Amino acid sequence: MRANQRITELAGLRGVHAAFQWLHLQEQRLLAWQMEMLRIPAPPYKEEQRAAWVRDRFAELGLEQIQIDAEGNVLGELPGKVRNGPITMLSAHLDTIFPDEMLPEPRLEEGRVYAPGAADNVAGLTGLLAVAAAMKAAQLIPGHTILFAANVGEEAEGNLRGMRHLFFRSEYAGRIRSTICLEGAGTENVVVGAIxxxxxxxxxxxxxxxxxxxxxxxxxxxxxxxxxxxxxxxxxxxxxxxxxxxxxxxxxxxxxxxxxxxxxxxxxxxxxxxxxxxxxxxxxxxxxxxxxxxxxxxxxxxxxxxxxxxxxxPAGALSKEAALLETIHAVDRHLRLRTELRIGSTDANVPLALGREAIAVGAGGIAGGIHTHGEWFDPAGRELALRRVLLILLDAAR
Ligand SMILES: [Zn+2]
The missing domain is CATH 3.30.70.360 (Alpha-Beta Plaits)
Incomplete structure (x- = not known):
């Protein structure tokens, strides 16, 4: 079946409607998660505390096979109809570039979050939890198993250690068919090439x-x-x-x-x-x-x-024939978004360099001052971006 037709059918499912409804109603909860995470420092190589917090949320949401792996990545499965086949991974990195002693108290002013890391990547982590929560609330069962990963080591000296572990040493290494990384804010952007x-x-x-x-x-x-x-x-x-x-x-x-x-x-x-x-x-x-x-x-x-x-x-790029690219285009057409293809340096570098399908997309909202102490995040439009992520994920895991 063509991608456009698959997305139209997906978007018509009652479960998908219910998941969209959850996203529509729960923005206050997402904002609360975001503020809570921002109070837990997670500089490179010191992500444990935030990892433990995310693990507890995974457990509350009812994900399965929850673990913090040998590198420090938090993992949880949403089992598909096919349990032991290939896996689609949705990831968001836990770490920030900011040493903890520099962390000011996050502020919420007129609906806008001011804090180092508010967008990069606490917005990504919030999106990760939101998609898992919406799918569980709607009792959506994907075709194949989805692995939710809050990974360590994306920023600077972390040198992608979390992703490297997942693709080279973890029990999931050979099974990850496609990867969607949630990176900061934004709705229409998609990173398809790795700098x-x-x-x-x-x-x-x-x-x-x-x-x-x-x-x-x-x-x-x-x-x-x-x-x-x-x-x-x-x-x-x-x-x-x-x-x-x-x-x-x-x-x-x-x-x-x-x-x-x-x-x-x-x-x-x-x-x-x-x-x-x-x-x-x-x-x-x-x-x-x-x-x-x-x-x-x-x-x-x-x-x-x-x-x-x-x-x-490593450098690498998503093939023009990649199924994931077809999915993105179909989803964006359905949601009337103009797809902004970009290159970037993200967690997707690791799978892309291995020739696997991977993209990085924004988790919604708008942001500024990334990697500065003036970083801010505004959740306006987050719901639309998370619908997009949900559709991409469900189609990739079909
Ligand atoms: Zn980031």
Whole structure:
């Protein structure tokens, strides 16, 4: 059966109506879940507390086979008519980029949520719970089993560890046929291509010394700055889009010391793997050249350079023939949404790089200030986005 026809039939089912009705009536509950989750910090590698909270919700909603796996992902099944076949996964990442000591109390003002992580990804987690709750309330039974996953390690140094575990080591690894990742706000967006990224920490170290008596000793901060200035001169192609960023720099000790150490964090991204490699080589060269130049007449007061890889995300793309893409288009036509195809760096990178079907979509509402302390989320329009997710999920799990 063609996708358009399948979606029309799905949308006509009494159970689907009941699930839509649940979503229509329960926005206050969703907002309450969102505020509760925002009070539980979940920085990279410290997602346990929020994971435990989500596990308790999974249990309340009546999901089955609930567990927190070896990596820290919270998993729960909604069994399909076929129980042991392939699985469709709906996921949302638990982690935020914010260290917990920086977390202010979330505020709700005129229906808008103000909190770091309000959209990315507590809106995604709220969508995950909402879809599970609506399906259970409506007693919907999918064709194949749906795995609900609140996974760890999407942001920054988490380096997709939660997804990697699910696709490489977990008991579900071979069974996940398609993956839908809920990522932040938005209704019409869909990520179908994975931006590859490499994240580096470059550290320059040296003997240091007193700023007066050791004046002239090679200075790691100066040398690192020269390397960064040289990176500025690297020519990047617009197409395929390739970018770099210095996201953090630190080093030194006091105004009267030649520093012993300086380091920075570098994010390199491209939709094209060859461009990514080329950029990384040029960044390495800029760092090495700056250190070599400083060491040229430094005698035994030499500097050294270490470059550590702190992140490595594969590139990949959803095939134009993918069943999931056909589903998305049919659902969006049915809901009169214009599909905005995008590329991104999300949990979907892992399955996409493996050639599996995966997308990332917004969990509804609008948002701003993502990855800043001014992040906000407005649930206006969330219901429509969650209907979309529900239809995509049911068709993918048919
Ligand atoms: Zn995110």
């Amino acid at each position: 590859g990224s490499r994240r580096l920490q470059a550290t320059v170290t040296g003997p240091g010394g007193h700023s007066w008596t050791e004046a002239g000793a090679p200075n790691p901060i100066v040398v690192l700055s020269k390397a960064i200035a040289a990176m500025e001169r690297i020519e990047l192609p617009r197409q395929p889009r390739t970018t770099w960023n210095i996201g953090r720099i630190e080093g030194g000790m006091s105004v009267t010391s030649v520093p012993e150490r300086a380091s920075c964090l570098i994010d390199l991204r491209s939709v094209d793997i060859d461009q990514l490699i080329s950029l990384e080589v040029q960044v390495h060269r800029a760092l090495e050249d700056a250190v070599l130049e400083a060491n040229d007449d430094a005698g035994d007061r030499r500097l050294s350079l270490q470059v550590a890889t702190i992140g490595d995300r």
